[in-house]
Amino acid sequence: MSQTTLPTRAGALAETSAPARRLRDHGRATPWLFLAPYLLLFTGFVIIPVVLGLWMSLHQWDYTLPLKPFVGLDNYIDLFTPGSTTSGIFWQAMQATAIFTVSSVPFLLVIPLLVALLMNAKFPGRNFFRAVYFAPYVLGVAVVAVLWRYLLDNNIGLVNYYLGLLGLPDDTAWLTSTPAAWVALVGVTVWWTLGFNAIIYLAALQDIPVELYEAARMDGAGRWQQFLNVTLPGLRPILTFVTINTLIASANMFGQSYLMTQGGPGRETRTAIYQIAETGLRNFQMGDAAAMSYILTLFLIGLSVVVFWLFRERRGARK
Amino acid sequence: MTRPHRRAQGRAVLTASAMLATALVLSACGGGAPSSGGDFTGEYDGPEVTLSFWNGFTGGDGPFMQQMVDQFNEEHDNITVESNTMQWADFYQRLPAAVTAGEGPDVGVMHFDQLGSNAARQVILPLDDMVDELGLTGDDFTETVWEAGEYDGQRYGIPLDVHSLAMYYNTEHFAAAGITEAPTDEASFMAALDALQAAGYDTPFWMPARWPGHLMFMTLDWQFGGEPYAQDGSEATFADESGVQALDWMRGIIDEGYSPEDVAIDAQYVAFKNGETSITWDGIWQFNDLEESGLPYAGAPVPNIGGQESTWASSHQFFLPRQDDENRMNAAKVFIAWMSEHSEDWAGAAMIPARQSVLDSGALEGMPQAPIAEALDSMRFTPTAPGIGTVTTETLEVAVADGVLGAGEPAEVLEEAQGRATQLMEENLATFGQ
Numbered sequence: 001m002s003q004t005t006l007p008t009r010a011g012a013l014a015e016t017s018a019p020a021r022r023l024r025d026h027g028r029a030t031p032w033l034f035l036a037p038y039l040l041l042f043t044g045f046v047i048i049p050v051v052l053g054l055w056m057s058l059h060q061w062d063y064t065l066p067l068k069p070f071v072g073l074d075n076y077i078d079l080f081t082p083g084s085t086t087s088g089i090f091w092q093a094m095q096a097t098a099i100f101t102v103s104s105v106p107f108l109l110v111i112p113l114l115v116a117l118l119m120n121a122k123f124p125g126r127n128f129f130r131a132v133y134f135a136p137y138v139l140g141v142a143v144v145a146v147l148w149r150y151l152l153d154n155n156i157g158l159v160n161y162y163l164g165l166l167g168l169p170d171d172t173a174w175l176t177s178t179p180a181a182w183v184a185l186v187g188v189t190v191w192w193t194l195g196f197n198a199i200i201y202l203a204a205l206q207d208i209p210v211e212l213y214e215a216a217r218m219d220g221a222g223r224w225q226q227f228l229n230v231t232l233p234g235l236r237p238i239l240t241f242v243t244i245n246t247l248i249a250s251a252n253m254f255g256q257s258y259l260m261t262q263g264g265p266g267r268e269t270r271t272a273i274y275q276i277a278e279t280g281l282r283n284f285q286m287g288d289a290a291a292m293s294y295i296l297t298l299f300l301i302g303l304s305v306v307v308f309w310l311f312r313e314r315r316g317a318r319k
Numbered sequence: 320m321t322r323p324h325r326r327a328q329g330r331a332v333l334t335a336s337a338m339l340a341t342a343l344v345l346s347a348c349g350g351g352a353p354s355s356g357g358d359f360t361g362e363y364d365g366p367e368v369t370l371s372f373w374n375g376f377t378g379g380d381g382p383f384m385q386q387m388v389d390q391f392n393e394e395h396d397n398i399t400v401e402s403n404t405m406q407w408a409d410f411y412q413r414l415p416a417a418v419t420a421g422e423g424p425d426v427g428v429m430h431f432d433q434l435g436s437n438a439a440r441q442v443i444l445p446l447d448d449m450v451d452e453l454g455l456t457g458d459d460f461t462e463t464v465w466e467a468g469e470y471d472g473q474r475y476g477i478p479l480d481v482h483s484l485a486m487y488y489n490t491e492h493f494a495a496a497g498i499t500e501a502p503t504d505e506a507s508f509m510a511a512l513d514a515l516q517a518a519g520y521d522t523p524f525w526m527p528a529r530w531p532g533h534l535m536f537m538t539l540d541w542q543f544g545g546e547p548y549a550q551d552g553s554e555a556t557f558a559d560e561s562g563v564q565a566l567d568w569m570r571g572i573i574d575e576g577y578s579p580e581d582v583a584i585d586a587q588y589v590a591f592k593n594g595e596t597s598i599t600w601d602g603i604w605q606f607n608d609l610e611e612s613g614l615p616y617a618g619a620p621v622p623n624i625g626g627q628e629s630t631w632a633s634s635h636q637f638f639l640p641r642q643d644d645e646n647r648m649n650a651a652k653v654f655i656a657w658m659s660e661h662s663e664d665w666a667g668a669a670m671i672p673a674r675q676s677v678l679d680s681g682a683l684e685g686m687p688q689a690p691i692a693e694a695l696d697s698m699r700f701t702p703t704a705p706g707i708g709t710v711t712t713e714t715l716e717v718a719v720a721d722g723v724l725g726a727g728e729p730a731e732v733l734e735e736a737q738g739r740a741t742q743l744m745e746e747n748l749a750t751f752g753q
Contacts (some may be wrong), residue, residue: 051486061455062750064415083743154587155525155579173581176528176724239500262529262584266721266732272726281412283709 018232057272057290064284067157075291083093086279086288094296095259100271101250104186108246109239115158116201117231132197141192145259148188149175150262175261178268185256185269193249203234208234240311244304251300272296327591331439361452363653365646367398373414378732380668391657398650400426403531409706414640415558418442423640426651431467431476431634432701432708435552438470439705439751445473449652455659459553459675464634465710467700475512476636477655478673479662483518483632483698484534485603485621485691492520492597492616502618515597523597524722525587526569526578528720533711534631536719541699542625547715548740552704554750555740557715558733561625566722566729568624573723581724597737606656606669606687619696632698634673714740724748 032039057075059068078084079091119130136144151158152174164170174184212230221229232239254273257263263270270278272292280289324414336647376384381404388400403424405413411433419442429437437443449717450456460478468476476720488501493511496518502508509638515523536557537547539679545561546709548554572578578596591599600621609616621630637655662672663682672682683689692703701707720735722729 007657060750062440064419064442065750085739085746088739149584150589153589154581154584155583155586156589171580173583175583176581237568263717264529264720264722265726278713283713284415284707 002094013102032035036246043220052288053293056286057294061287061290062284063286068287071287074286076295078288079151079295080229081293086146086292087095089270089275090292090295092298093270093272095221096269097251097253097272097296099182100185100253100257100269103182104250104253105243106167107190108197108250110244111190112197112242113235115194115198116205117227118204119198119202133198135197136192141191141255142259143257144188144192145256149260152184152188176265178265181261181265181269185253185260188260189250189253191241197246200238200242204238205231226274236311241305243307243311247307248300249302251296251303254311324499343405348457360409361653362654363650364644365397365649367397367399368509368647368650370399370647370651371403372654373403373405373424374399375405375410375428376668377404377606378602379611380610380670383665386667387658387661390661390664391654395653395659398653400654415440415442417638418642421642423642424537425642425647426639427480428635428637429476430708431464431478431636431703434468434475434636434638434704435707436705436709437638438473438475441641443475444641444648445584446476446477446652446655447474448553448640449475450477460673460696461675461695463700464673466636467703468636470703470705476634477636477659478671479635479637479658480665480673481634481672481695481698482580482603483598483630483633483691483694484531484538485592485605485607485688486598486600486619487605487616487632489591489596489621490596490617491594492518492523496597503620504622505624509623510728512599514736516577517553520597521533522577522579522595523740524572524577525582525590525596525599526572526582526723527585527587528580528723529716531601532569532723533716533719534602535569536562536565536715537699538600538621538629539568539625540629541629541631542627543702544627546627548702548707548710548744549734550702552702552707552744554744555714555737557718557738557740558730562733563730564625566719566733567737569719569723570725570729573725576704603669603671603688603691610687618691620691620697621656621671628694628697629699630694630697630729632700634700635670697741705743705751706749708744710740710743710747713743 048221058070058072059069060075061068061141075086078086081087111157115133119133121128150156153161153162154173154175157174159174160170160172163172172180206230212234213226216230252273253271254277257271258271258274261269263274273296276289276292276296279292280286351516357709358634369680372388374384376537384404385402386397388402396640410429414423414427415437423442427727434443438445448613455477461481463480465482468474468478468608471693486501492515493499496511496514498514500507502511512523527535540557540562543564545556545559545565548559549561573580582590587596587599588601588605590596591601592609592614603618606618617706623629639655642648662674664676664686665678666672666677666686669686669688671688672678675717678692701711714736718732721727721732726732
C-alpha cells in the first residue's frame, strides 16, 4: 500500500509548485470562494431573516393581508405598556423562561460533568453506560413529552403510583400545579438532554494530558485537588461553550411545556418562544412576535456576554 | 359484526348515480354568477387533474375519509384526489402560509369557526355560485350549521357534518349503581353521581382542566342562558352571570368530591377508557375509539344542567382555497359536491351528516351517535367572526383551566380573560375593517 501511495504523493507535491504561483495571482478571490458556500447559507438563513425580522417588528405584519401598516416602534412600546394586549402575557412568558433557565442550567452543567467523569473511568460495561446516558437525547421532543406526560399524570400515572409504594407523597400534581410542573419540566429536560453535554465533557476530559495528572500526583495532590487544579482548568474553554449553549437551549425551551403542560396550569409554564409562536404563527401578529423575539435576543446576547466575561482567561488572578 | 357504514355503501352507489343524473341536468342549465374563478357547471370535463386535498382527520375519522376519497377517485376518470392529512393545529397554521406562497391545496376541510379568519385573509374563496348551481339551500341543512358556513354575507363553507359534545357512561357502573336511564337534567345527573359513589365508584365524573374543559364550559354557559361571544364578534361575554355559574358548577364537581383534583390533559378520557371513572363528556368523534376499546359504554346527549337545552357543537366544512387554475377549481367543486352528497358514509366516522336529506334517508340508523343527533336542534355554535378560534385558545381555555384547577375564583379568572378576549376581538375587527 505504502509503495503505491508514495509516488502519487510525490507527483502531487511536484505539481503544486506551478499552481502555487497561480494561487498567489488569484489570491484575492480564493478566500471568498472558500467562504462562498457558507456565506450564502449564512446570508440566506441568518442575515436576511434577522433584517427582515427587524423590519417586520416595525409593522403591523399579518402576512396574509395585503396591507401591512408601518407602526414604528409601537410594537415595542406596547410590550412595555402595562395593559396592552401583548405586554402582560409577554413578560409572564419571559418570567417563565427565566425560571426554567435558572433552574435547569445548573443541573445541565453539573450532572453531565459528573456522568462524564464516571464514564471517563475504566470499568467493565463502560460503553453500555455511555449509550444508556446518551440514549434519551436521540428521542424527539414529542416522544419524550408524551411519554412523560402519561408517566407523570397525578391521577393515572406511574410516577405517583411508585412514590406511593415507597411511602412518599403520591398526590403531587406534576403537570397541573406550580412549582411541581417546573420540577417535572426541568427533570424531564435534564434526563432528556444530559447525554449531549456529557459527550462534549467526555471528549474534553480525554484531551487533558495524562502527564498533568501524573505531575499533580507527584506533587501530592489528592483526587479533589487534581479535579480543581487539572480537570477544571483543562475544561475551561469547553465549559464556556457548554454554558452558553445550554443557556440558549434552555431559554429556547418550547416543546416540553407545549406538549406536557400546554403552558399550564393556566399560563404559568408558557415560555417566551411558546408565546412568540402563538402570537406570530397562530394569531398572525408577526410584528408583535418579531418585537418579542428581538427583546428575547437582547436578553440572550447580554447573558452570553456575562458568561464570556465570567469564563475569561484571568491572567492577573492566576498569579 | 357488520359495521353499519358497510351497509351504507350499497346505497351510496345508488345515490351516486342519482347525483350524476342531477349533475347532468344541472350542467345543461349552465351559467351562474362567477365568484371563484370560472362558471361551475356541476361536472368537470377538462384535462386530467390531480387535486391536493388537505384535512385534519388524524383520528378514528381518518380511514372513513380516505375510503370516501378512494370511492370518488374510482368514479371519476379525469380527477384524482390525493389526501394530505395533518393535525388540525398544524393545518390552521400552515394553510394561510401555503396559500399565500401559492403552494396551497386545491380543496380542503376546516372547522366552521376558522372560515371567517381565512375568508377575511382571502385564503379561501366564496362558493355562492356553486351553491346556486347545485341547488343547495338552507332547507336541506339545520339552520345553525348552514349559517355557520357564511361570513360577511357570503358562503365560504359547504357543511359536511355536525359534531358535538356528548355524554358517555360506563354501562357496567350504571348497572351496579342501579341507574337504568341516562340522566337528562341536573337533578337526575347529580342523583346518578351519588348513586355511583354509593356503589363504590368514588370519583364517577372527572373534570378536565384542559380540552374538552372549555367545550363543557361553553355548553354550560349556553345552558344557563349565556352566550360566550357577541354574535357580531365585537366582544367576549363569557364572564357574565351564566358564565360564572357554569365555571362554578364545574369546580363544584371537584369540591364535592365527584372528581379528583388536578385532572391533567387526556387523563379524564384515559380514566374513562380504563373504567376508573363512570361518566365523561367528550366529543362524539370518540365513539369509534371507545367501540374499539371494548369498554361497556353508551352515549347520550349532554344533560341539561342549566335549564336551557344546549350543547356545544362544531362543523367540518369544505372550502376552496384561493388559486388561479380554473380547471382545478371546477374539479375541486365537483369533489365538494360529491362529498356533500355522500355524507352518509361519513356517519361511519361517528359524525352527524349535515344534510337533512341524508339524515332522513336513515344514515344514522343503528349508529352509536344516533341518540345524540336527536338533540341536533339544541346544538350551539360560536360566531364565525375572524380569529375567534385563536381568541378561545388564548383566553377562555386558560381561564377554564385556572378555574377548574382552583388557581383562582371563577368570577375573577373569567373576568380577566374576558377583558383580554374583548381586546383581541376589537383588534381583529380593526384589522379586518368591519
